[in-house]
Amino acid sequence: MCHTFHPVLLYIYCMCGVVAMVTWLPRRVRRKLRGGSDWVSTLYYTLFYNYFTSLYVALEVMLEPLFWFVEKFAKYLGPVFVTLVVVMTTSVVTIFYVCLLPHVYTTSLPWTIFHLIFGHWLLVNIVFHYLMGVFSQPGTPPPQNVPEIVSVCKKCISPKPPRTHHCTICGKCILKMDHHCPWLNNCVGHNNHRYFFLFCVYMWMGTIYVSWVGHDLFRQHFYGDEPTAFPPLFYPLNAIHDAIYRSNDPAKPMSIIINPNPPPKENYIEHYYHIAVLYEFILCSGVTLALGLLMLWHARLISKGETSIEVHINNTQRKKYKKKNLVYRNPYDYGLKKNWMVFLGFHSCRTFICKVLLPSTHPPEGDGLIWSRASYKFKQDKGLQLL
Structure with missing residues (x-):
């Protein structure tokens, strides 16, 4: 107590x-x-x-104003975030075609063919999975005839199947709800969870690819021909080092990334080309880091058969069982391999190519209303083992 x-x-x-x-x-x-x-x-x-x-109840009460703000304004911020994603992605693709691809074309014909095939494969997957994540319905339970009921939603006053949670932003219950994503302006649930995760994967691969292709041009425009103290990928450290070095030596004036003085009219194209190369690399490098961390977090959850909501519920259950000298196991954890096969919806190498490496609209396994539960067996020497 x-x-x-x-x-x-x-x-x-x-x-x-x-x-x-x-x-x-x-x-x-x-x-x-x-x-x-x-x-x-x-x-x-x-x-x-x-x-x-408890401490969690006290924290929830303290964060109530934040929850109120999210409920009231997140639905209005969603279209802004979607527009931002579209604008940034379009700008990166445009700069790649205008600035980076001609630079690649001057190297060799085989490399050019590779970039055209690989780059467009990434672009098609990014656009497809993002549009499907935005416009696909995450799935909601029917008002009646729910085959398995675990509780009743206090806001919808309707039965809730397993792994179903209420989204205060959408104002409805979502099957296997993971979270409400403002970048999609949609809930991530049973029907579009795969689209969301594959969009993160392909977008992450795309930002790495663009950073790799534009690395040489970025190095030329940012550092010139001078050697760098750190690898060019860590451009902030090199910029700080360069500023300190030049400030201590009056004979070497400090370089400025973007010249504040307006260039002559005949140099406008070169000036904007310079800005575009810097913008492309810096934006893609930052997105690579942020999106990579998000992707790893969701990959960890998928490997354990959990969602972003269930991980907190399961942690609470583990603590309760631990006080009773018992071990709690996630009932929806079927093992690493099967978790990924169920999530992505493939069963062989051929279906992996068709359903994961290529755009596919195949539905997820099950209807989201009934979930099979994993069974365990206790062994004295190995503890709980997944059957």
């Missing part, structure tokens, strides 16, 4: 209890003090005590 005394009531309670223990006071005075202590205790339990109070 979790409870906390209010400071003033705690002080009064302690003082009454201590004074009531003094033996030389009259019995009537001690009885009244003991009665006052009991009254303060009762008052505390009436006003402040809650059996379900």
Whole structure:
């Protein structure tokens, strides 16, 4: 049981209890003090005590204004984020065609063919999975005839199947809900979880590819022909090193990435070419780092058969079972290999090529209403083993 005394009531309670223990006071005075202590205790339990109070409940109450803000404004920020993704992706692709691809074409014909095939394969997958993630419905439970019910949604007042959660932004329950993604302006659930994850994978591969192709041009435009103290990929460290080195040597004026003075009219094309190369590499490098961390987090969850919501639920269950000297296992963890096969929807190498490496609209396994549960067997020497 979790409870906390209010400071003033705690002080009064302690003082009454201590004074009531003094033996030389009259019995009537001690009885009244003991009665006052009991009254303060009762008052505390009436006003402040809650059996379900915990640190997580307190944090949830403190974050309630943030939840309110997300509920009220996230649906309006969604179209802004989608527009931002479209604009940035279009700019990166345009600069690649205008600036980077002609530079690649001057190397050799085989490399040019490779870049055309590989680059367009990535582009098609990125566009396809993003559009499917945005416009595909994540899946909602039917109002009636739900085959398996684990609870009732307090907001929808409707039955909830396993792994179903209510999205306050969309205002409805989502089958196997992972999270509400503002970059998709849509919930990530049973029907579009695969599209979301593959979009992250292909976009991450695309940013690495563009950074690799534009690395030489970026190095020329950012550092010139001078040697760098760090590898060119760590351009912020080289910029700081260059600024300190040149500031200590008056004979070498500091270089500026973008010249604040307007260039002559005949150099406008070269000037904007310079800006485009820098913008392309810096943007793709930053997205590679941020998107890579997000992709690794979701890959870890998929490997364990969890969603972003279920990982917190399972951690709470593990702590409860641990207090009872028991081990909690995720009932939807079928093992590493099967988790990925169920998530991506392939069963062989051929289906992997058709359904993962190429754009595919195949539906996920199951209807999202009924989920098979993994079974375990306890062995003395190995503990719980997945059957």
